[in-house]
Amino acid sequence: MTRAHPLLLCLLLALAACQAAKPTAYGPVTATSEYGYKDQKLDERTWRVSVAGNSHTDRDLVENQLLYRAAEIALANGADGFVVLDRDIDRDVKYRTTYNPYYAYPYGGFWVGRPYYDPFTRRLYPPGFGPWGFYGFGGYSAGAGMIFGPPARATTQAVTRYTAYAEVQLYKGTPPEGQGAAYDAQELSEQLADKVNKPKPGKS
Numbered sequence: 001m002t003r004a005h006p007l008l009l010c011l012l013l014a015l016a017a018c019q020a021a022k023p024t025a026y027g028p029v030t031a032t033s034e035y036g037y038k039d040q041k042l043d044e045r046t047w048r049v050s051v052a053g054n055s056h057t058d059r060d061l062v063e064n065q066l067l068y069r070a071a072e073i074a075l076a077n078g079a080d081g082f083v084v085l086d087r088d089i090d091r092d093v094k095y096r097t098t099y100n101p102y103y104a105y106p107y108g109g110f111w112v113g114r115p116y117y118d119p120f121t122r123r124l125y126p127p128g129f130g131p132w133g134f135y136g137f138g139g140y141s142a143g144a145g146m147i148f149g150p151p152a153r154a155t156t157q158a159v160t161r162y163t164a165y166a167e168v169q170l171y172k173g174t175p176p177e178g179q180g181a182a183y184d185a186q187e188l189s190e191q192l193a194d195k196v197n198k199p200k201p202g203k204s
Contacts, residue, residue: 021056022056023053023054023056023057023058023061023197024036024052024053024054024056024057024061024062024065024197025197025198025199026065026068026196026197026198026199027199029052034052035052035053035054035057036051036052037049037050037051037065037066037069038050038051038052039069039073042167045079045169045170045171046085046167046168046169046170047070047073047082047167047168047169047170048165048166048167048168049066049069049070049073049165049166049167049168050066050163050164050165050166051063051065051066051069051163051164052161052162052163053065053161053162053163054161055159055160055161057161057162058162059089059091059162061195061196061197062089062162062163062164063089063164064192064195064196065164065196065197066164066165066166067166067183067188067192068188068189068192068193068195068196070082070084070166070168070183070185071183071185071186071188071189071192072189073168073170074168074170074185075185075186075189077170078172079170079171079172079185080171080172080173080184080185080186081170081171081175081182081183081184081185081188082168082169082170082171082182082183082185083168083169083171083175083176083179083180083181083182083183084166084167084168084180084181084182084183085167085168085169085179085180086165086166086167086180087164087165087166087167088164088165088166089162089163089164089165090162090163090164090165091160091161091162092160092161092162092163093158093159093160094158094159095156095157095158095159096156096157096159097154097155097156097157098154098155098157
């Protein structure tokens with residue numbers, strides 16, 4: 001069986017991480033992505049809109065995408081603008097801990113009697129367990145390694161995701177008064193066109 005070159009594998013993993021570390025691009029939620037906008041028509045003039053951002057999407061971008069989507073709905077339905085009847089945003093914070101058992105050996109290698117972290121299953125095995133048996137593999141390059149190395153280093157990070165919600169009512173002509181913040185759909189669409197992280201032509 002042919003195995004991928006360790007350096008090539010490391011580069012592929014780094015590339016995948018860089019691609020994932022991008023703000024949510026403007027677009028609808030799909031079968032393969034839970035991030036983006038969703039909308040629901042409640043009646044002839046009222047719509048419910050939501051936008052979910054990933055952990056690299058800040059609050060301002062999520063709110064801009066929400067208003068931009070509402071403007072798109074208004075224009076697509078022949079309205080001049082919309083009134084925000086209700087609006088809210090959820091801030092979801094989770095804490096993620098990662099382990100780096102071979103931080104002391106950047107060039108990798110084999111050793112006996114220390115934890116083994118499998119980056120593919122994201123599991124930390126105690127000494128004597130795991131896919132490599134009693135030996136742990138430290139890094140993705142060749143090396144002699146050492147016996148009884150230091151324990152795994154744990155790093156905890158806060159992961160924050162924002163989801164914005166709004167219920168909007170479309171209008172034609174003069175904006176209604178006393179119902180909520182009113183927006184001119186065409187004007188708002190032009191103002192936010194460069195602030196919603198639209199994907200470039202030919203890219204998703």
